[in-house]
Amino acid sequence: MLNETAKVIPRDCGDCPIRHRAVCARCESEELDRLDKIKYYRSFEAGQTVIWAGDKMDFVGSVVSGIATLTQTMEDGRTQMVGLLLPSDFVGRPGRETATYDVVATSEMVMCCFRRKPFEEMMVVTPHIAQRLLEMTLDELDAAREWMLVLGRKTAREKIASLLSIIARRDASLTFGKTAGPMVFDLPLTREAMADYLGLTLETVSRQISALRKDGVIVLEGKRHVTVPDFNRLMEEAGDDSDGGLLA
Amino acid sequence: MLNETAKVIPRDCGDCPIRHRAVCARCESEELDRLDKIKYYRSFEAGQTVIWAGDKMDFVGSVVSGIATLTQTMEDGRTQMVGLLLPSDFVGRPGRETATYDVVATSEMVMCCFRRKPFEEMMVVTPHIAQRLLEMTLDELDAAREWMLVLGRKTAREKIASLLSIIARRDASLTFGKTAGPMVFDLPLTREAMADYLGLTLETVSRQISALRKDGVIVLEGKRHVTVPDFNRLMEEAGDDSDGGLLA
């Protein structure tokens, strides 16, 4: 089975699995050559922290393979996930010296890092990079706003269903979205990470997953392997229009 | 008193109150001339809808004066505010034909609109616009993520305190942020709009405002006029570090 969290270090950009989706997507070969000179790959183990909020950050970069989370923590320990970083997603903010959020790898992960200063200089003279970054940032803003509706207005059950449908949809888009038939995927997050994503406790997450299983909305094998027999049913449980959302 | 929601239609860009903060901030005079040819002003009354989610949008633009909200609504009527649009904020997404959210003016409001097609064409050849838009979008993404922590992890009391401190800070930045002494401002939102912002009901908003008043965190005159005797106290109630956040 194709494991999306597998450790993959490309030989070069032509070999890179995120070549056509990352911040470098619009770059031409001469531009790639210049990026090549300021880039390096870094690997992280599952659970390893990439950077702490407030730390100095002298790189920006793209997730090549694996999954990472962006989280914010209050003084008393309450934490909220504010971003889920998948392959091709961008990490860091050009022009900013310090990290705003904790970045943690939740699976084995590989990043393509660019030294920050040279990257910023290159952005000024390379519209292709800034254009693509703008597009990606606008997409992330839309995703964040969608997420705000989930956090602010949905019930625990709807929140779980929403998260499952997001993951299911993403997996479908990787495996050549056949909408028909059951969807099958593995949860890339622990119950606790799901709770941090959804603004719940891990106990509530566990209870609602059990409830959705009892009601036949999902089928579980083990703790992480999920089958969705009827995706429209899942969408209804998420409180979403059953037609929309295929754009994501 | 300087009323930030007053209706102001600039004679030209040199006269524009958001000239140095909006999407056109980095444009030079020749670029402004070209923008001038594709722009027009539109006024809205308090409560008027600028555009409905799903509607075709043939303009993008900037809020010149007044306040608008960006909201998302579920089929059963639950609504969540996903953006608060203040003067200089950008409305619409270049490259997208239809609106994603409802945009509603909550006060009398003036927008500087650009016809979408010519604006998109101009963006391609005018890096100054795309650069500024990227910067603004990154700021909005940060704000959305801060908001996600509020929605996901804060109590009703902390949510109210967070909203008040955001509004207080913004007003302070307009009136040349003297941090000492009490802060005084008017709430630009109804209780219901505050509830939609914070993922609460309007009853809970009302109760928590009353509680903060009883505890001396704020002083109310009428329903909308607020005095904050001790801003650090308010920050503590919001669950935030009492030092941080002066960047916003």
Add this chain to the structure above:
DNA sequence: CGCTGAGTTGACAGGTGTCAAAGTACGTGG
């Protein structure tokens, strides 16, 4: 003067958090 919209307050119910205990999977070391 009554109507309307915004806001406040009370009573009550229900959803979610908290605390606690037990179950499961998996790797490590004896």
Add this chain to the structure above:
DNA sequence: CCACGTACTTTGACACCTGTCAACTCAGCG
């Protein structure tokens, strides 16, 4: 090979925060 420890997960009991429903106040206005 098996016992054990650790991390993750599930489930139960109960409390409490917030939502729901309802009544009431207040200010503005025709």
